[in-house]
Amino acid sequence: MAKIRPISGFPEFLPQQRIVEQQALDVIRHVYELFGFINLETRTFEPVDVLAGNGDDKEIYAVSRLFADEASKKEAKLGLHFDLTVPFARYVQQNKGELTFPFRRYQMQKVFRGERPQAGRFREFLQADIDVICENELPLYNDIEVLQSLFTALYCLHDQLQIPAAVVRLNNRKLLEGFYRGLGITDIASTLRIVDKLDKIGAEEVKTLLVKELELSQENADKCVAIAQIKTHDLSFVEKVRELGVEHEMLDEGLEELAEIMDQLQAYKARNFDEDIKADIMVDLSIARGLAYYTGMVFETFLMGHEDLGSISSGGRYDNLASDEKTKLPGVGASIGLTRILSVMFERGVLAPTKKSTADVFVAVNNMETRIKAQMTAEVLRIEGFKVEISSKDNNLGKQIQVADKKGIEFVAFYDEENPDSIKVKNIVTGQQISAKVEDLSKVVEFVEQQND
Amino acid sequence: MAKIRPISGFPEFLPQQRIVEQQALDVIRHVYELFGFINLETRTFEPVDVLAGNGDDKEIYAVSRLFADEASKKEAKLGLHFDLTVPFARYVQQNKGELTFPFRRYQMQKVFRGERPQAGRFREFLQADIDVICENELPLYNDIEVLQSLFTALYCLHDQLQIPAAVVRLNNRKLLEGFYRGLGITDIASTLRIVDKLDKIGAEEVKTLLVKELELSQENADKCVAIAQIKTHDLSFVEKVRELGVEHEMLDEGLEELAEIMDQLQAYKARNFDEDIKADIMVDLSIARGLAYYTGMVFETFLMGHEDLGSISSGGRYDNLASDEKTKLPGVGASIGLTRILSVMFERGVLAPTKKSTADVFVAVNNMETRIKAQMTAEVLRIEGFKVEISSKDNNLGKQIQVADKKGIEFVAFYDEENPDSIKVKNIVTGQQISAKVEDLSKVVEFVEQQND
Numbered sequence: 052m053a054k055i056r057p058i059s060g061f062p063e064f065l066p067q068q069r070i071v072e073q074q075a076l077d078v079i080r081h082v083y084e085l086f087g088f089i090n091l092e093t094r095t096f097e098p099v100d101v102l103a104g105n106g107d108d109k110e111i112y113a114v115s116r117l118f119a120d121e122a123s124k125k126e127a128k129l130g131l132h133f134d135l136t137v138p139f140a141r142y143v144q145q146n147k148g149e150l151t152f153p154f155r156r157y158q159m160q161k162v163f164r165g166e167r168p169q170a171g172r173f174r175e176f177l178q179a180d181i182d183v184i185c186e187n188e189l190p191l192y193n194d195i196e197v198l199q200s201l202f203t204a205l206y207c208l209h210d211q212l213q214i215p216a217a218v219v220r221l222n223n224r225k226l227l228e229g230f231y232r233g234l235g236i237t238d239i240a241s242t243l244r245i246v247d248k249l250d251k252i253g254a255e256e257v258k259t260l261l262v263k264e265l266e267l268s269q270e271n272a273d274k275c276v277a278i279a280q281i282k283t284h285d286l287s288f289v290e291k292v293r294e295l296g297v298e299h300e301m302l303d304e305g306l307e308e309l310a311e312i313m314d315q316l317q318a319y320k321a322r323n324f325d326e327d328i329k330a331d332i333m334v335d336l337s338i339a340r341g342l343a344y345y346t347g348m349v350f351e352t353f354l355m356g357h358e359d360l361g362s363i364s365s366g367g368r369y370d371n372l373a374s375d376e377k378t379k380l381p382g383v384g385a386s387i388g389l390t391r392i393l394s395v396m397f398e399r400g401v402l403a404p405t406k407k408s409t410a411d412v413f414v415a416v417n418n419m420e421t422r423i424k425a426q427m428t429a430e431v432l433r434i435e436g437f438k439v440e441i442s443s444k445d446n447n448l449g450k451q452i453q454v455a456d457k458k459g460i461e462f463v464a465f466y467d468e469e470n471p472d473s474i475k476v477k478n479i480v481t482g483q484q485i486s487a488k489v490e491d492l493s494k495v496v497e498f499v500e501q502q503n504d
Numbered sequence: 505m506a507k508i509r510p511i512s513g514f515p516e517f518l519p520q521q522r523i524v525e526q527q528a529l530d531v532i533r534h535v536y537e538l539f540g541f542i543n544l545e546t547r548t549f550e551p552v553d554v555l556a557g558n559g560d561d562k563e564i565y566a567v568s569r570l571f572a573d574e575a576s577k578k579e580a581k582l583g584l585h586f587d588l589t590v591p592f593a594r595y596v597q598q599n600k601g602e603l604t605f606p607f608r609r610y611q612m613q614k615v616f617r618g619e620r621p622q623a624g625r626f627r628e629f630l631q632a633d634i635d636v637i638c639e640n641e642l643p644l645y646n647d648i649e650v651l652q653s654l655f656t657a658l659y660c661l662h663d664q665l666q667i668p669a670a671v672v673r674l675n676n677r678k679l680l681e682g683f684y685r686g687l688g689i690t691d692i693a694s695t696l697r698i699v700d701k702l703d704k705i706g707a708e709e710v711k712t713l714l715v716k717e718l719e720l721s722q723e724n725a726d727k728c729v730a731i732a733q734i735k736t737h738d739l740s741f742v743e744k745v746r747e748l749g750v751e752h753e754m755l756d757e758g759l760e761e762l763a764e765i766m767d768q769l770q771a772y773k774a775r776n777f778d779e780d781i782k783a784d785i786m787v788d789l790s791i792a793r794g795l796a797y798y799t800g801m802v803f804e805t806f807l808m809g810h811e812d813l814g815s816i817s818s819g820g821r822y823d824n825l826a827s828d829e830k831t832k833l834p835g836v837g838a839s840i841g842l843t844r845i846l847s848v849m850f851e852r853g854v855l856a857p858t859k860k861s862t863a864d865v866f867v868a869v870n871n872m873e874t875r876i877k878a879q880m881t882a883e884v885l886r887i888e889g890f891k892v893e894i895s896s897k898d899n900n901l902g903k904q905i906q907v908a909d910k911k912g913i914e915f916v917a918f919y920d921e922e923n924p925d926s927i928k929v930k931n932i933v934t935g936q937q938i939s940a941k942v943e944d945l946s947k948v949v950e951f952v953e954q955q956n957d
Contacts, residue, residue, distance in 0.1 A: 055554065055598045058582070061547040063595065065602055066609070073543050085886045087863045087893025090526050094514040094628055095548075095614060099570065101508065111570040116618040117552065117583060118562050129511070130570060142516065145508045149518050151860060151911060153896050156519070161548060165569040175547055185896075192875060196894075315876075323883055407604060410540045422645060423768075430776055433538045440540025441649075443606050443638075458604060 060166070060174035062394050067404040067459075071212065072177075072393055076159060078211055079179045079387065082204040083157040086196065088181050091156040093138040095163075099128040105137045105344060105372070110164040131163035135180040136344075136366075136384055140373035143184045143380060153185040153193065159389075173390055179204075180366075182384030184373055189381040191308060194348045194368055195315045198332070201364060201385040202316070203323075205352065206330050214396060215354040216328070217364070220282075220335035221313060224345050224367070226305025227336070230278055230292070233299030234271045240343070241265055246279050247339040254280070279337040285317070286310050288334045305347075309334060312348060329355060346370040348383065354392070357399070363392050406459035410440040411499065412476065413455035414464045419445040421468060428466045428474050428489075435492050437499070439464075452479050462499060478502045513619070513627035515847050520857040520912075524665065525630075525846055529612060531664055532632045532840065535657040536610040539649065541634050544609040546591040548616075552581040558590045558797060558825070563617040584616035588633040589797075589819075589837055593826035596637045596833060606638040606646065612842075626843055632657075633819075635837030637826055642834040644761060647801045647821055648768045651785070654817060654838040655769070656776075658805065659783050667849060668807040669781070670817070673735075673788035674766060677798050677820070679758025680789070683731055683745070686752030687724045693796070694718055699732050700792040707733070732790040738770070739763050741787045758800075762787065765801060782808060799823040801836065807845070810852070816845050859912030863893040864952065865929065866908035867917045872898040874921060881919045881927050881942075888945045890952070892917075905932050915952060931955045 057063075064072055080090070102111050112131040132138045135158045143154060159179040166172050181200055183193045198219065205217040227246075228239050236242055245260045252260075254276045261272040274295055281291045289306050316332045324330075340349040347368030354363055366385035373380035396402040412432055416425045422445075429439040440460065442451045448465070455463050456479055465475045476495050477484035481502065487494040510516075517525055533543070555564050565584040585591045588611045596607060612632040619625050634653055636646045651672065658670040680699075681692050689695055698713045705713075707729045714725040727748055734744045742759050769785045777783075793802040800821035807816055819838035826833035849855040865885055869878045875898075882892040893913065895904045901918070908916050909932055918928045929948050930937035934955065940947040 055594050056551075057598070058547070058549060058551070061549055063547050064545070065599065066542050066544060066607075069544055070542065072545075084862055084891045085889075087861070087891060089519050089523065089860070089862055091519060091522055092517070092525075094511070094516050095616070096511060096514055096628065098509075098511070109569070109571050112567045113570040114565045114567050114584065116562070117564040117566040131567065141508050145510070146518065151907075154519075155893070163548070175549065190896075192879075319883075322880070323887075407542070408540070409537055409542055426645075426772075427775070430772075434776075436538075438537045438540060440608070443643075454604075 060172070062173055062176070062390060064393075064397075067407045068393070068397055070406055070409060071402060071404045072389070075208055075212055075214075075389060075393065076177075076179070078207045079159065079204050079389075080157070082207055083179075083181055083200060086181075086200040086203075088155045088157040088200070091139070091142070091158050092160060093132070093135070093142050093158070095131055095160075096129045097132050097138055097141065099130045101141050102130050102133065102137060106133050107164075110166055112163050112165050132160075133164045134162055135160060135178055135386065136182065136369070136372065136382075139180070139182055139384075140184070140369075140380070140382065143373050143382075144375060144378075147186070147378065147380070153183050153189065155181070155183045157181045173394070176388065176390035179387040179389050180384055182382055184380050184382035187379050189368075189370075189383060191311060192315075194308075194383045195312055195319075197366070197383050197385050198312065198316055198348075198350070199319050201352075201366075201387070202320070202330065202332060204387065205364065206324065206328065208392075209330060213402065214392060215356055215401065216330040217352050217354055218330065219332045219350055219352045219364075220338050221309060221316075221332065221348065221350045222334070222336055222338040223305040223309040223348050224340075225301050225347055226292070226309055227278070227339065229299040229302030229305050230295075230297050231275070233297035233302055234267075234274060236265070236267065236271065236275075238265055242267075242275060243339045246275055246337070249276070249279050249337050281336040282333060284331065284333045286313060288313075288336065292336070308347060340365060340367055344369045344372045350385070357395065357401075360391070360395050363388050408440060408458040408460050409438060410458070410460050411437045412439045412462045412464050413451075413458070413460040414439060414441045414466075415448055415451045416442040416445045417466070417468060424466050424468060424471070428464055431474075431489050431492060432464060432495070435496055455479060461502070513625070515626055515629070515843060517846075517850075520860045521846070521850055523859055523862060524855060524857045525842070528661055528665055528667075528842060528846065529630075529632070531660045532612065532657050532842075533610070535660055536634055536653060539608075539634075539653040539656075541608045541610040541653070544592070544595070544611050545613060546585070546588070546595050546611070548584055548613075549582045550585050550591055550594065552583045554594050555583050555586065555590060559586050560617075563619055565616050565618050585613075586617045587615055588613060588631055588839065589635065589822070589825065589835075592633070592635055592837075593637070593822075593833070593835065596826050596835075597828060597831075600639070600831065600833070606636050606642065608634070608636045610634045626847070629841065629843035632840040632842050633837055635835055637833050637835035640832050642821075642823075642836060644764060645768075647761075647836045648765055648772075650819070650836050650838050651765065651769055651801075651803070652772050654805075654819075654840070655773070655783065655785060657840065658817065659777065659781065661845075662783060666855065667845060668809055668854065669783040670805050670807055671783065672785045672803055672805045672817075673791050674762060674769075674785065674801065674803045675787070675789050675791040676758040676762040676801050677793075678754050678800055679745070679762055680731070680792065682752040682755030682758050683748075683750050684728070686750035686755055687720075687727060689718070689720065689724065689728075691718055695720075695728060696792045699728055699790070702729070702732050702790050734789040735786060737784065737786045739766060741766075741789065745789070761800060793818060793820055797822045797825045803838070810848065810854075813844070813848050816841050861893060861911040861913050863891045863911070863913050865890045865892045865915045865917050866904075866911070866913040867892060867894045867919075868901055868904045869895040869898045870919070870921060877919050877921060877924070881917055884927075884942050884945060885917060885948070888949055908932060914955070 258272040345367040349367035351362035352364035368383040370381040711725040798820040802820035804815035805817035823834040
């Protein structure tokens with residue numbers, strides 16, 4: 052084998068870290084299924100013309116056979132998907148005759164971006180998305196359900212895996228576009244692009260750019276910054292926007308949508324969570340989102356105490372991404388950047404996993420010559436549903452218990468060669484143990500359940 | 505969005521098919537965890553020099569940035585992994601200081617091969633692998649445990665998902681190599697390659713090729729075919745090989761290993777499965793396996809009644825794949841070609857899934873104006889652990905029940921606007937229903953559990 056080396060930008064977890072990642076995937080899957088989303092996977096390759104124009108084209112990875120023949124050179128140019136929204140929109144369009152709308156799916160797959168690698172930025176990473184796409188019309192309650200599901204998933208990651216609490220920051224593209232149009236601005240995309248830099252370069256620099264690059268009046272530039280600085284935990288943002296004195300039909304629509312979403316999400320939170328949870332949902336009118344395809348609600352999410360990491364979950368409403376000339380297929384979705392969250396939490400020591408095995412029971416081996424006894428002990432425990440690993444050594448039992456301990460397996464089973472009808476199971480943390488007949492291991496099941504409570 | 509089209513060789517499942525695939529992944533994960541394997545994922549990209557020489561190099565997909573700059577052109581050439589064994593061996597070598605040996609992992613990821621697409625052959629497909637790698641020495645019981653785990657996983661796929669029963673066909677590379685060496689043959693690789701064609705081109709053609717291409721005597725060619733034709737369900741293969749009158753130390757070693765593995769697997773099967781199960785384990789000395797890195801036990805697996813599909817699960821012992829000058833890291837593993845199995849079973853109608861949702865309960869909506877009532881009904885059911893989807897329409901209840909039925913959701917919940925304290929849950933298959941107070945839904949939990957039994 053060739054000399055091995057890590058490749059920059061392609062993270063790989065150690066077993067104890069992967070166990071946490073798998074727990075996180077299980078939590079997200081569980082929550083999204085509670086909300087009635089079904090799972091889907093799309094192919095990793097897409098034609099380059101499907102990918103291009105929906106993200107940063109410079110980041111697209113192209114694939115080709117290493118030793119391509121003439122025939123394969125004539126094939127369509129293929130690339131690796133850089134997100135899960137664009138492939139999902141393509142899948143829905145392609146299979147629309149087979150799907151029941153509204154089509155609600157979650158999707159957890161690796162995506163690929165040829166970015167310049169830097170802390171918290173990867174070239175291959177796992178995303179966990181939910182989206183709803185509907186034919187013709189997609190009522191606003193879908194935006195709300197997507198955000199409820201996402202908020203709940205992030206809360207469960209916090210509650211069950213000790214990932215920091217998340218704050219979801221909401222905005223609406225119509226609100227911003229309507230506001231800009233009300234000011235007489237026509238180059239919406241450039242205005243959004245510049246205002247999006249507010250956090251990085253500050254208010255004064257943004258104003259300067261708006262005046263210099265887009266030839267906005269100083270007053271208009273001030274207003275563009277003023278609206279972006281509105282952040283509220285309730286519906287008071289509506290009044291604050293109104294105070295800026297801008298009028299436009301699209302602004303009204305955006306304000307109304309955002310107020311409705313915010314109102315319902317706060318009510319959802321109050322109904323379903325303790326009053327003192329740290330996780331929150333707020334309005335932040337500086338949130339613009341980079342991607343061109345968003346048309347309504349947009350959001351970003353930050354982990355408390357780790358805001359410098361940037362958004363760990365974002366998404367929004369896209370009315371035209373999946374639509375074609377014949378069919379309107381509006382959608383709304385949310386994506387969790389799981390690799391990014393976990394790798395930084397590991398790096399910062401917020402998560403420091405030590406459990407290296409998911410086994411429930413470690414079966415000690417008395418003697419390698421009679422290892423078959425341990426094998427048979429493992430078999431009866433597996434029939435009871437226990438995950439079992441068998442020792443690879445027959446050294447003294449204390450040493451074998453140390454191995455189990457090092458792996459984080461809490462129970463060790465021992466068999467007695469003289470008495471093949473029963474086995475002993477010991478909790479190596481509490482020291483408590485139990486002996487049971489092989490034909491009736493219900494005592495062991497009860498014992499382990501009690502100890503785990 | 506660009507015109508959409510399927511790409512040949514890249515299968516994508518419909519929601520009802522993906523539900524089956526996910527069930528299959530859950531079954532495999534459950535069995536492999538019962539056997540104490542932990543999960544792992546490796547990066548999708550590998551340096552081309554790690555990939556090359558371990559498979560069919562012509563099938564390797566190379567990746568590069570679509571708009572590569574000068575800096576990126578200088579980066580190491582990268583390709584997509586074509587299996588999970590080569591990346592796993594690289595991972596173990598790279599992280600050996602951090603791992604506890606024997607290191608036992610399962611890995612379920614997509615792999616990529618630039619094959620000419622044909623029925624049952626894909627360019628992107630899901631594999632589910634288990635492997636054990638150990639430092640210095642890897643005792644034979646590991647080969648046996650890998651095969652036990654694999655046999656059990658395939659049995660559970662058959663038992664729980666109605667995938668056809670599997671027959672595992674075992675051989676041993678040392679047995680074949682020792683036999684050939686005993687005959688005085690030195691070009692082992694070419695002999696294996698030609699004998700491997702037995703099924704495709706028949707005995708006479710194989711003999712002709714052995715004589716013509718490798719200049720074997722007619723007697724030796726006959727013997728090479730004779731040993732490949734030995735297939736037994738018990739240990740009688742040992743005597744049949746002995747009857748061919750060839751002597752070699754390596755042959756003895758191979759025979760002994762294969763007899764030990766076969767003996768223990770049959771005993772495992774007798775201890776843990778009903779006598780009349782169709783799944784089986786047999787010796788088939790025609791199994792050679794294409795890959796160069798195998799050094800001991802090798803196997804292939806065929807689905808009963810679908811042998812034409814070829815092997816759906818293969819693997820073996822590789823003593824040197826992960827080893828380098830400093831450390832010996834022998835391994836043994838097994839791989840299940842899940843995409844291949846499922847896509848053919850769907851195509852042949854062996855599996856014809858209709859369930860399009862994993863939700864337990866569908867909440868009907870009386871009136872879109874008061875949809876919040878349905879939302880709150882869903883919330884209390886979710887707290888009880890039910891997976892819940894809310895109707896997207898407020899048309900008559902019969903129509904809404906039809907939607908649930910079409911999706912394969914068995915229970916429909918109704919709320920009464922006049923009586924917000926209780927909800928009604930109906931099994932739409934049996935027609936039975938129950939009413940319960942919102943504060944105490946234990947009756948609903950019991951009802952659903954009873955109906956599901």
